[in-house]
Amino acid sequence: MTQSTHPLTRIIVALDFAAEAEALALVERLDPARCRLKVGKELFTRLGPAFVETLQRRGFEVFLDLKFHDIPNTVAAACAAAADLGVWMVNVHVTGGARMIEAARERLSRMPQPPLLIGVTVLTSLDESDLAAIGCPGSPRERVLALARLGQASGLDGIVCSPLEAAPVREALGRDFLLVTPGVRPAGAAAGDQKRVMTPPEAVAAGADHLVIGRPITQAVDPLAAIAEIERSLTRA
Numbered sequence: 001m002t003q004s005t006h007p008l009t010r011i012i013v014a015l016d017f018a019a020e021a022e023a024l025a026l027v028e029r030l031d032p033a034r035c036r037l038k039v040g041k042e043l044f045t046r047l048g049p050a051f052v053e054t055l056q057r058r059g060f061e062v063f064l065d066l067k068f069h070d071i072p073n074t075v076a077a078a079c080a081a082a083a084d085l086g087v088w089m090v091n092v093h094v095t096g097g098a099r100m101i102e103a104a105r106e107r108l109s110r111m112p113q114p115p116l117l118i119g120v121t122v123l124t125s126l127d128e129s130d131l132a133a134i135g136c137p138g139s140p141r142e143r144v145l146a147l148a149r150l151g152q153a154s155g156l157d158g159i160v161c162s163p164l165e166a167a168p169v170r171e172a173l174g175r176d177f178l179l180v181t182p183g184v185r186p187a188g189a190a191a192g193d194q195k196r197v198m199t200p201p202e203a204v205a206a207g208a209d210h211l212v213i214g215r216p217i218t219q220a221v222d223p224l225a226a227i228a229e230i231e232r233s234l235t236r237a
């Protein structure tokens with residue numbers, strides 16, 4: 001895999017909305033040549049595969065962010081269902097373990113047009129104290145690195161991590177491992193529940209391939225202006 005992502009196509013808009021009409025009101029104003037779309041647990045649970053198909057018919061590549069985490073057989077079958085849906089990218093939790101990831105990879109390798117398979121390492125809403133509270137001592141960076149190594153060895157195309165870990169993961173695992181980073185906040189934007197954040201140009205400078213951005217766009221008074229400003233900041237970077 002080569003990393004030729006143009007600055008203006010790095011953005012993945014997280015469509016976290018409560019209703020289809022709200023989501024489509026934004027989608028209708030977006031250009032599939034300039035961004036991809038992420039469908040996560042909220043909209044997929046409400047609207048199901050039909051909504052993903054609607055986005056794809058409009059020309060968008062879709063990251064299906066359902067973060068599968070289950071026994072190997074179940075996750076492999078869920079990934080195959082995502083491939084049947086024709087999505088561009090699908091993800092699992094790396095903490096599901098090597099056998100789970102290998103099973104997903106093996107199943108996808110038999111599909112005609114498999115999506116990219118990436119693994120969530122440490123959620124960007126967690127900091128070191130949150131990790132300690134769930135019995136995982138150590139820094140997010142150490143844990144992300146360890147999970148990234150496991151994920152790469154098990155067949156992932158890349159990982160989801162915070163931009164704060166992008167540089168060390170890039171250095172350790174090389175150019176051809178995709179780094180997809182939520183936890184992205186334009187300067188001055190509210191962090192909300194995100195604990196490990198960087199600005200868009202900082203994230204790209206650190207080595208991120210794709211920037212997942214939700215509320216700074218979806219809750220902006222003018223979402224298109226918010227995207228344009230993020231694009232400008234990336235072009236300047």
Ligand SMILES: O=c1ccn([C@@H]2O[C@H](COP(=O)(O)O)[C@@H](O)[C@H]2O)c(=O)[nH]1
Pocket residue numbers: 014016040120122123124125160161182183184192194212213214215216
């Ligand atoms: O570690 C993770 C994994 C996934 N996400 C998802 O990304 C978006 C971020 O939305 P914002 O509104 O920009 O915070 C959201 O859909 C999460 O489910 C993440 O934030 N962190």
